[in-house]
Amino acid sequence: MIDILKFMGPEGLFISFLVVLIGIVQLFRVIISKQNNLSPLSKSNPLVKKYDDVNLDKYTNFFRMLGLSIGLTIILAAFEYPTPESVLITLDDTSFFIDDEVDSAFVLPEPKIPQPKKVPKVVIIPVDDSEEETLDIEIEIPEDFDSETVIETYEPDAEEEEEKVENxxxxxxxxxxxxxxxxxxxxxxxxxxxxxxxxxxxxxxxxxxxxxxxxxxxxxxxxxxxxxxxxxxxxxxxxxxxxxxxxxxxxxxxxxxxxxxxxxxxxxxxxx
The missing domain is CATH 3.30.2420 (TolA/TonB C-terminal domain)
Structure with a gap:
């Protein structure tokens, strides 16, 4: 039944519902009209013929049809209401169910803390200082240089320093x-x-x-x-x-x- 309703769709369900409802209403109108024709009260009682207000069966047919229409509507709505289905998912030999209805309260799994990466050990290679590389450095000495040559050293002038500070x-x-x-x-x-x-x-x-x-x-x-x-x-x-x-x-x-x-x-x- 549910597969048929899903195949028809909402528009098809609505049209089918109207057709069935109209057919049932017409059927009950025919049945009730036959009963009224057979009712002795409507033919023999002169008060009913003269005063329509005293007719107790005046609105009976209306309420009967209304009750039947409401009952049929509830029955069709119950058939149309889909039931939640469960979907089976299989991943690598592991099966679990996912329901359409999920509880509002759930607990999140604790996050996994990544473990620190292992740092490779630093290997210190000792250096043998016994084999030192010697560099040959040549220094050119002027020809007129002797042991009595005086090397002049520069000393900043105190007046220049004072003038710089003052400016x-x-x-x-x-x-x-x-x-x-x-x-x-x-x-x-x-x-x-x-x-x-x-x-x-x-x-x-x-x-x-x-x-x-x-x-x-x-x-x-x-x-x-x-x-x-x-x-x-x-x-x-x-x-x-x-x-x-x-x-x-x-x-x-x-x-x-x-x-x-x-x-x-x-x-x-x-x-x-």
Whole structure:
């Protein structure tokens, strides 16, 4: 039966079901109509002929056909429901079953830990030092060389070393360079000399301009450049003012003045 249902497919099953259902309904309609014709109540009782509401057999036929239709539907559905099948798989003389229905809870097998590979033993071959290979090295000696010839050795000039150290630019020194009179006096001087650019005023630009420079050994400022600016003429104004700055007290390393690099923030703020 299951093989026939699988061969027919879902469309064939549906059409067969409709044909059988219509045939059964028509059969029962014929049977019930014959019973109604033979019923003495419908012919002899005048109340049934006059008042159809008192007819107790009015909906009997409808419920009979409905019950039969539902029963047939359940029977056909039971035949159509497939039962789970088991598949036998054979691999190298080992048989096991795979069911269509798999339990939701199962335990995974423990993974196999690979064993470490064997490292081949290292064989150390001793070397016989008794047979050493000798190399012939020829050194050419000048003809005018004698035992009284003096070989001059080079010794670096201390002044050159000091000049090299002094020209080196330091970031961190033993004594940091500072403005004469302190940084408070420097910012007071800066506030008097700096001018707020007109373009920055119109655009409402404000912020900090970071200027990098080197304080030379004599305290003057050199190599001024803006490392982070805000534009609108503020960067140029900060560099202009620092170029006219008085000399600082230079930084010192080992008691000697050295060149030191610094980065100084200059603030531009609009007053309301």
């Amino acid at each position: 080196e630019v330091h970031v961190i020194v033993e004594k940091t360079a500072s403005f004469k009179g302190g940084m408070g006096k420097f910012y007071k001087w800066l506030g008097k000399k700096i001018k707020y650019p007109s373009q920055a005023k119109r655009m409402g630009v404000s912020g900090k301009v970071f200027v990098e420079f080197i304080i030379e050994r004599d305290g003057s400022l050199s190599n001024l450049k803006v490392v982070r600016g805000i534009g609108a003429g503020c960067d140029e104004e900060a560099v202009r003012v620092l170029k006219a700055c008085p000399k600082w007290s230079p930084g010192e390393q080992r008691g000697r003045p050295v060149r030191q690099k610094m980065v100084l923030p200059i603030s531009f703020r609009l007053q309301n």
